Amino acid sequence: GCRMRTLAWVGITSLCLGAAWAVPAKEERRKVEKPKADLALYETLDLDNYDLTLDNYGEILDLSNYEELYDYGDLGPKIEVGTLAPRPKDPAALPNLGATAETPKLPPPTTAGLILPAPVPAQALPSCRLCLCVGTSVYCDDANLEHIPPLPPETTYLYARFNRIGMIRASDFTGLKKLKRIDLTSNFISWADVDAFRLLPSLQELILPENRLTALPELPRSIVRLDARLNRIPSTGLQPEAFRELKQLQFLHLSDNQLDYIPAPLPESLRSLHLQNNNIQTMHEDTFCDSQDHSQIRRALEDIRLDGNPINLSLFPNAYFCLPRLPTGRF
Numbered sequence: 001g002c003r004m005r006t007l008a009w010v011g012i013t014s015l016c017l018g019a020a021w022a023v024p025a026k027e028e029r030r031k032v033e034k035p036k037a038d039l040a041l042y043e044t045l046d047l048d049n050y051d052l053t054l055d056n057y058g059e060i061l062d063l064s065n066y067e068e069l070y071d072y073g074d075l076g077p078k079i080e081v082g083t084l085a086p087r088p089k090d091p092a093a094l095p096n097l098g099a100t101a102e103t104p105k106l107p108p109p110t111t112a113g114l115i116l117p118a119p120v121p122a123q124a125l126p127s128c129r130l131c132l133c134v135g136t137s138v139y140c141d142d143a144n145l146e147h148i149p150p151l152p153p154e155t156t157y158l159y160a161r162f163n164r165i166g167m168i169r170a171s172d173f174t175g176l177k178k179l180k181r182i183d184l185t186s187n188f189i190s191w192a193d194v195d196a197f198r199l200l201p202s203l204q205e206l207i208l209p210e211n212r213l214t215a216l217p218e219l220p221r222s223i224v225r226l227d228a229r230l231n232r233i234p235s236t237g238l239q240p241e242a243f244r245e246l247k248q249l250q251f252l253h254l255s256d257n258q259l260d261y262i263p264a265p266l267p268e269s270l271r272s273l274h275l276q277n278n279n280i281q282t283m284h285e286d287t288f289c290d291s292q293d294h295s296q297i298r299r300a301l302e303d304i305r306l307d308g309n310p311i312n313l314s315l316f317p318n319a320y321f322c323l324p325r326l327p328t329g330r331f
Contacts, residue, residue, distance in 0.1 A: 128152070131160075136178070148172035151179075156202075161185040168192040168217075173200055183207040192217045209253075216242065225251040229274070233257040243267060254278070255305065262287050262306075271300050276328075277308035289322035296322040304328065 130149060131140040136156035140149065145163040156178050165184060170193040173179060180202050189211040197203060198218040206219070209229040215237035216228060223246055233254065243249060243266055250271045254263075259278040264287045266273065285291045289298065306313065306329035314331040 157181045159183045163187050168196045170195040178202055181205040186210040224248050227253045229253050230256045235260040238263050272303040274305045276305045280309040280311050283316045283319055285319050298322045
């Protein structure tokens with residue numbers, strides 16, 4: 001009998017101890033399983049496309065049709081956040097929150113000499129509600145815009161790609177003297193005012209591919225890069241000698257249009273000329289070189305693309321003697 005009671009007490013004690021040990025183990029399993037569940041939840045989300053930083057803004061977009069990647073060095077500097085001040089150890093150094101300071105008596109308000117600000121017309125306000133304004137850059141990509149929104153006067157870079165903009169008016173950029181880059185890739189632009197860009201003194205890059213343009217407006221002499229690929233521009237849509245006075249132009253990309261001839265004369269500053277996939281059939285001997293000056297060497301122009309045109313480049317051997325390399329095309 002005593003042996004049976006002893007065995008019973010030993011069994012009950014073992015059960016109690018086992019239950020006590022099981023509770024912490026269960027809690028540990030919960031702590032381990034919870035992060036796994038959380039990780040499994042986040043693994044089902046495609047977070048790669050949401051890694052939007054100020055340095056890779058252009059990389060998350062589909063830039064497969066772009067011939068060159070743009071740099072985004074125009075963005076503002078990073079802001080460094082400091083740490084909180086340490087709490088003083090001496091209680092006497094803490095302010096006495098129970099004491100209330102006497103409220104100073106202010107003189108009664110008066111309207112004498114008060115000048116109210118003049119109301120600003122609603123249409124003149126910069127439209128940063130539909131766009132992302134970072135420093136002097138305005139990002140309006142894929143915002144379903146049908147026209148250029150009013151821009152802050154300090155705007156330096158405008159990106160309004162993948163919208164429904166149909167035309168460009170001269171008033172769209174009035175007063176934007178610091179504007180350096182305009183990117184209107186992949187819109188419905190079929191017409192641009194002749195003075196839409198000419199009066200922009202700082203404009204260096206005009207990016208207009210994948211639109212419906214049939215003519216190019218006048219360009220400012222500050223332009224360095226013009227990209228109007230994949231439009232509907234014929235040779236008659238270019239003004240006579242449109243690029244002669246553009247002494248800073250380095251990149252002229254007019255591929256996939258309806259050009260009948262090479263738009264000469266070309267400035268000496270030009271480095272890259274892309275005219276592939278047009279309707280160019282012939283070439284003048286003075287298109288690239290001065291036929292009267294056989295000592296001429298045009299070192300800058302080393303990238304000429306004429307492939308995809310119905311022209312046999314071997315028929316014009318005297319047109320390339322001043323170039324560092326032959327154009328790309330059919331010989």
